[in-house]
Amino acid sequence: MAKQNGSHDDGNEDMMHAPNGTDYGTVDRTPSTYTSLSTYQLPKGEHRHYQQQYADMYFARLAQIKPAVESIASDAWADFHIGGEKATRKERVLDVRQGELCFVIGTVYMEMPLKPNVLEDIGKEHWIAAPPPRVKYDLGAGQGDSEHGAHAGGGKGLPGTQVMLEDESGRLRLTGSYLQGGLLVTGAIVAVIGTENSDGDFEVLDLRVPDLPRQPPRWETEDGVAALQGKGASKKRNKAGKVAIVSGLGFSGDEGDTLSLDMLMEYLLGESADPESQEVASNISRLIIAGNSLSHGAPIPSREEMAAVAKKVGRKTYGYDSSSYNAAPTDRLDQWIATLLPSLPITLLPGEQDPTSTSLPQQPVHAAMFPHSRAYMSQPTTNESAGWFDSTTNPAEFNVDGWRCLATGGQPVDDVYKYLPDCEERLEMMEAMLRWRLTAPTAPDTLWCYPFQDGDQFVLKECPHVYIVGNQPKFETVVIEGPLGQQVRLIAAPKFKETGELVLLDCETLVPELVKFEVFDEG
Known part of the structure; x- marks a missing residue:
């Protein structure tokens, strides 16, 4: 380690000389709590x-976060009207009715083409070659659209990629251009407002998350x-x-x-x-x-x-x-x-x-x-x-x-x-x-x-x-x-x-x- 203090007459005396009596101070480390x-x-x-079902974990998550999402969504959409119709709150996703403006809370589920599926893996033979590493769970941007496919990363919909909202009563498929502007993944608890269309899909007009x-x-x-x-x-x-x-x-x-x-x-x-x-x-x-x-x-x-x-x-x-x-x-x-x-x-x-x-x-x-x-x-x-x-x-x-x-x-x-x-x-x-x-x-x-x-x-x-x-x-x-x-x-x-x-x-x-x-x- 390089010397900090002291001076010497020439390079030859640097290596061999008597101690000069300089008092080098010590540095103490800052303590932390x-x-x-x-x-x-x-x-x-x-x-x-490990005998429990994983479905119970999703229901417990929804029960824990749902009050916070409901409070934010109710405040945000208290005065939400379209054509004189006021949005109503639905307790379950299966309570949504076609043509009725409403908002509902549930757990996001993403159906994606390359996402691992444990049931499919169990049904396959063990000797087949392993698939290549999956960098993304979709098929890649720009490979076409689907009628209901919409991903949460922005951009165009992808074949086979679907966004759904689920709770203990069932699932509701989400669609609409609003989904293309935000980030959504499986497991997120969100509130969505919109209406069910003739295809049975829920057209999303706005979305709220629990926030910090x-x-x-x-x-x-x-x-x-x-x-x-x-x-x-x-x-x-x-x-x-x-x-x-x-x-x-x-x-x-x-x-x-x-x-x-x-x-x-x-x-x-x-x-x-x-x-x-x-x-x-x-x-x-x-x-x-x-x-x-x-x-x-x-x-x-x-x-x-x-x-x-x-x-x-x-x-x-x-x-x-x-x-x-x-x-x-x-x-x-x-x-x-x-x-x-x-x-x-x-x-x-x-x-x-x-x-x-x-x-x-x-x-x-x-x-x-x-x-x-x-x-x-x-x-x-x-x-x-x-x-x-x-x-x-x-x-x-x-x-x-x-x-x-x-x-x-x-x-x-x-x-x-x-x-x-x-x-x-x-x-x-x-x-x-x-x-x-x-x-x-x-x-x-x-x-x-x-x-x-x-x-x-x-x-x-x-x-x-x-x-x-x-x-x-x-x-x-x-x-x-x-x-x-x-x-x-x-x-x-x-x-x-x-x-x-x-x-x-x-x-x-x-x-x-x-x-x-x-x-x-x-x-």
């Missing part, structure tokens, strides 16, 4: 069941009543620092694949760059790792990976092949985290490629995977909400310096992307998900999830101040506002392995900045 919330924790042991829920004041969790009464913090707090956000670290077993990761570690520890950069690093109060810390740690390998292993080691009827197991990625991640932990607290979210449950909400990566780092975790026998090292769920909710944060590893947004043929803007999808009050709207239709019975845990009960989505194509950020003055900072964090980018979020202003690490190839 952190509270982990157990919003997405699943029941333990025998209390976790209540946003708690800063420090509400920590200060309770004082925060709710607007009295501010119950005690004097120091100025907050910055939170580092990274995703897609992609640890692998390959040699020479850790140079950029080593640079990131040295930057976070303040062991590299000039004194000014070290001062910036000292203001980093916590590191958030938002999914895909490993390159190939998923519990269920892809069909291509299974075929490659079978070709290499021969057919196996049961068990696993110990010769193909590689512990190096997990060990290197553990060593990397353990090096940071004495100086920097860490929150770790699992991702699609990490060794934990595949279905959402993914449960924390087990402490057994971190023999060097688990000493910094909270012990199961204590009442601590989170340790210095918080291995949490995906999605996850937590408070950092009083701000409520919602973070995911990226799978819900990636799946929503497949429903929208003409939309590439990830921030628009993130905003839509918040306004739908759903962290994973397409679960369980096209996104694996736990079959919730009593209530859908993916329903947002309180609006976050910061919404972080990892493993996105590029870094993007924006601030959105709600009807009651809510403000949410959206952050799309890129994959570090591909971009070398780290996001720093100022916990006083909620303004992010980007730090990029580059490795130059001399060849």
